[in-house]
Amino acid sequence: MGQQILNAIFIGSIYALFAVGYTLVFGVLDILNLAHSAVFTLAAAVTYTLVVNHGQSFWVACALGIVIAALMGLVIEYLCLRPLRRRRAPPIAALISTIGLALIIVAAIEQGRPGTLFSWLWVDGANPVTMPPGTFPNPTWNVAGLTLEGAKLAVIPISIVLMLILGYVMRFTQVGRGLRAVAENPRAARLMGIDVDRMISLTLVISSALGGLAGILFGVALGDISPYIGRDSVEVRGLAVIVLGGMGSIPGAVLGGYVLGAIEVLAVVLLGSNVRAGVAFAALFLMLVLRPQGLFGAQLRERL
């Protein structure tokens, strides 16, 4: 049972990190960035390729992976979102353009094989791979019948620290105030001299960096890196988390992540795997019907 609790905390941290990025974009832009899970996948894939195919050290590769994820945030803004805003397109178009970008990213990784166009990015095609043992420190202790893995445990403080930093930034720095102003009322923010476009770019950068980091931690600690980890593991669960926690609420996303992790592991232990995801989505549906603002969201304002 103790081991299952550890499992829940670990996966909950991943969900939380991923969802924070999701909810940040939603909070500031009122858009669901469906390329977020692709960035999750990309960061993990890039880190792996850098270590295995380009001979970088693990830490350098991780750092680069996060940087690339952050840059993808800019790509999302400049390629998918800004052109639509400029053309005054309906907001659902943004959904589609991020879907398009996600498609490109995942397909590019999927097609990465030796000798093909994308072999600089990835050479394992559709195959799932693992970080070779020894590339990163992963001490394992067996204590009181529990297996404690360094890599998995490290995810917890990393996530918490990042969330605290983000919270601090949002609350106490000028940048954070700017972001919150844009989230609250962009027209007013613009009138107050805030460069809204820049705030939006910043939002995407932070969100994507967090999503990418979640991907790297997931891929490394779970030993599973493939073009499909985003789609299979976090894409839809991320939605469940931000709904549970309240859309636009960062602490909500964090709590929601751990709640979902706990629900899932509990469902597996008590009911078996078949219901694992089903339970999560039933909970999601009920939450929306009964308390749409989630645990922490503000009262649903009518957005017109």
Place this chain on the structure above:
Amino acid sequence: MRRVRLVSILVAVVVAAACGSTGGGGTPANSYSGKTIKLGAVLSITGAGGVYGPQSRDGMNLAVDEINKAGGVNGAQIHLDVKDDASLQSQSAQVAQTMIQSDQDLALLGPTLSNSAVAVHPLAENLKTPILAVSTTGIHIVPDCNFPKTDPCRFVFRDSLGEETAIPDNIKSYAADAHPATGVLLVAQDDKFSSDGGKIVQATVATYNINLLKVIKFNKAEADLSPYVTQAVAAKPDVIFITSLGGIPAKIMIEARKQGWAGQFLGGNGFNTATVSKNAGAAGQGARSASAWYLGNSFPSNADFVSAFKTAYGHDPDQFAAQGYAGIKIIADAAKRANLTFSDLPGDREKLRAAMETVNIQTPLGPFQFTSTHDVKQTVWIIKMDGNGGFTLVHQIT
């Protein structure tokens, strides 16, 4: 000096011309010279099955090249078109239908996954096109592809040793070696291959006095298998049975070892490729499975196959490559004897189908013949992972 050189060049030219035109034998009665035999392969190059598909493809291409270079099938060149089904049933069915109806391929090979075969084989049967399965090992593939209907599918064949034979052989062999008392089964319940394997394990263990403590089911797309492995390890079994494919076996083995479990892994066909052994690494060392083929087997055509494959692709072949290679050879042999007209496609397909039933050739899998149910009966190799991306032989069961 110059005269000698001239003569030797002349001799070489004459010899080359003579060798090229006869294609290794006299002119056979039904000459297909100038014609093309079109074959289509629907394989999983991407997706979960993408761990196996490329191997099948490479084996097939090697066979096609060899046959074509040696003059083709009675003078006809083989043209093999390989298409990816992304491990998706619907895409598999669409690709197959395109190949059958639009490309007008004479016969099909594949698909890679048992999951897809459920969609594709009945389609091929419906459209009266011979299809040879080269890696599907689940149940109800042959002859009852339309299960639960019992009428046999006349156009469906397979050269891949079924799990119904392989898994019991593997369990029996390990039981004789180590007499395990307890086991836990981990099965991906939404994958036909894994689920079939699981059923076979459950049906077999009692015979060897292995008590199956738990059957733990999970879904194949889940990345985080730790809750399931935790449950398995907590039961403290002697054996953990893993009937999954793709990236799952390696993950389970690594996680179980991390959680301190030191018992034996027994698996199915999903173990039998280098990628799985490599990914499992040290955690997979000693994991056993039954394979339809082994690198060092002593069948006549195997050594040539292995060295030709290494020369062409730079790495060792595996079971899937061997089955793909054999698949092409089987169809080529049938085509040779089928008296194809190349003008009546439905008629040719029926002739090919009939000729396939009487195939009897040497392949890297050993001497090959179909059983009366279009299935395979052959030597079974019990192999175990060596912890380094390869396999070593444990037993040979004839």
Place this chain on the structure above:
Amino acid sequence: MDFLIQLFTDPIAFWSSHTLLISQIGINSILASSLFVVLYSGQLSLAAPGFMAIGAYASVLMDIYWRLPLALAFAAATALAGIVGVVVGLPVLRLRGVFLAIATIGFIEALSLGVILNVPITGEGLGLKNPDADPVSGIYIVLVSTAVIVFLLWRLTKGRLGYAWSAIRQDELAALSQGIDVPRYKLIAFVISAIVAGYAGAAEAHLFFILDPNEYGVPRTVQVLTFAVLGGSGTVLGPVVGALFLTIFPFIFQQAGDYIGVVSGIVLILVIIFRPQGILGRGGFAFVRPRWWPRPQVSAPSTG
């Protein structure tokens, strides 16, 4: 390009060798029309694959166990989808925009992962075998139904229902103040959409020898959404055009070979950026417009 060449030079051979593809275009058109109905009434409901699943499984099960003739099985399955449509539609009436989208995602995932996977009669994760599938002559049923459904929906949009839906889509409060019974019309749209999707599911199931529960999840709904948005949801033909284009796309661009995924993503982004209202355009939907997202230019001058 041989694909298109054959289409024009030898249509009969083209027809007989592409029955599955043509049928799939029909099915996708029906699905896209189902989405059209809810979008036209201002509801971003992504529930179509869930109702598809109900139609598909119900019709095949009735065929296997009750030996119902085809027409009866279709009718019963479609009706069942409609009933579930009422059950699901009622509680989500209050939800707007993205919240409705997520709730419907919760519904389809809960259905495919929670229900189908746990009811033995459906074959659970392995899928349901359909021994009476008819991939070749099923095409006639599909094409005729496509034409009928599209025509019926078109007629609906011209009538009182269409007027009410348009009003609701543009401004729900204003529609209420005009005396339109908004919840009733929204529910009607939702249920009609469910019925159409259920029919699409039953028809599609008839073409394949096996039903796979994974076909009825989020990737499917993303696909259908893309048909509708790409084609333009101002008119019922829009989503149909979107479905046609996207279904044929991989075949036309066979030259792209392995890179079809990347090419599709690029085309998607380009189309949506340069024509955000979709190919057939005309009206987007103002179901939820973040306060700051620039409004599309209004051509007629507004009074007051």
